[in-house]
């Protein structure tokens with residue numbers, strides 16, 4: 001984690017020194033340009049997990065084996081999660097679910113079923129607010145603790161991983177996650193399954209991005225069950241044809257206990 005935090009400070013500290021120098025030498029244009037550059041770089045760091053700008057944003061696993069992890073966000077959703085679970089059970093495929101705490105509170109039996117069937121149940125915030133990335137450290141901590149509690153209460157397990165809503169992060173994300181013993185997880189392949197309409201196009205997109213160690217981002221919340229099932233069936237067939245093994249996130253990261 002240290003080396004990643006350095007990326008942020010290695011950039012910001014020299015930039016602040018340069019701005020001070022520009023102000024000292026009354027070079028206003030240079031000072032303004034530097035401030036704009038800082039904002040742009042900071043914004044890219046916030047929006048792109050793979051840059052690991054503020055900390056150790058885990059976006060893939062070891063590339064040494066032809067293994068990938070499927071991650072499903074925004075559930076549990078009674079309209080689609082049960083059908084997905086049935087498919088995964090039938091195909092003997094383990095998965096990782098980044099659940100929204102308040103949906104776990106609303107569907108505790110479904111959350112318990114996810115865990116009982118051998119999948120990972122992880123933290124995707126309590127309320128999934130699009131403003132989560134603007135929360136103070138204290139508010140973010142409460143938000144994550146509420147989700148930890150909801151999952152523990154429903155399924156008897158304490159999550160080890162946190163995926164921030166929309167994948168946005170800032171230095172607080174990593175500080176708070178560390179306090180709660182959570183590792184921050186993103187993805188290396190984004191399916192855009194809630195945006196792209198046709199399942200075959202979603203699968204084609206995932207296929208283009210596939211690589212050993214890939215963490216694939218999918219959704220079981222806010223997606224029609226039929227579309228989800230068609231997509232996952234076709235994706236599983238594609239993965240099998242290409243010789244990829246689907247494993248849980250903890251196994252992909254060699255952290256399975």
Ligand SMILES: [Zn+2]
Nearest residue numbers: 073074165166
């Ligand atoms: Zn989400």
